[in-house]
Amino acid sequence: MTDDVKLLMLAGDYVEDYEIMVPYQALLMVGYKVDVICPGKKAGDKVLTAIHDFEGAQTYSEKPGHAFVLNADFDAIDTDEYLGLIIPGGRAPEYLRLNARVLEIVKAFADRPIASICHGAQLLAAAGIIKGREVSAYPACRPDVELAGGTYADIPVTEAVTDGELVTAPAWPAHPAWLAQFLKVLGANVSI
Incomplete structure (x- = not known):
């Protein structure tokens, strides 16, 4: 890889901490340049993150995360x-x-590679690009997926699903599967 192979990442305040930090760092590690943007913000501005955890409640808990510095306008x-x-x-x-x-x-x-995790499916649904596609997301997003014409993939929280060039997963515990499938879709040749 060279850093002229660029990926774009969408961010906003209270993005899930692990779901921005881990893929950003992992994709840099294997040689991609990753530009991270947020509406109304420029390179050098920050977004606040939240850490979501699964602690036995009916939904995830939320704690303050790190500030993530954007690197593109x-x-x-x-x-x-x-x-x-x-x-x-x-x-x-x-x-x-x-x-x-x-x-x-x-x-x-x-029609290009997209990696979406957790509530990212809300953006896929709102953009109208998942009709007829299999999509995983955080379970609370199932109605968004189905109302947009997608088929909700009810998979373990550690798994991911690929439909064409779309790679989706329910939450950050799926990072190993999600990122591996995304790299495959990108055509990366990464091995140890």
């Missing part, structure tokens, strides 16, 4: 420069889907 993005898109979960997708430019960005990747 939202308003300057040209989607044609990127091989693929990463959509982390958390609470950010819930409100990012209300931004018309965010939806345009997601739609621009409809």
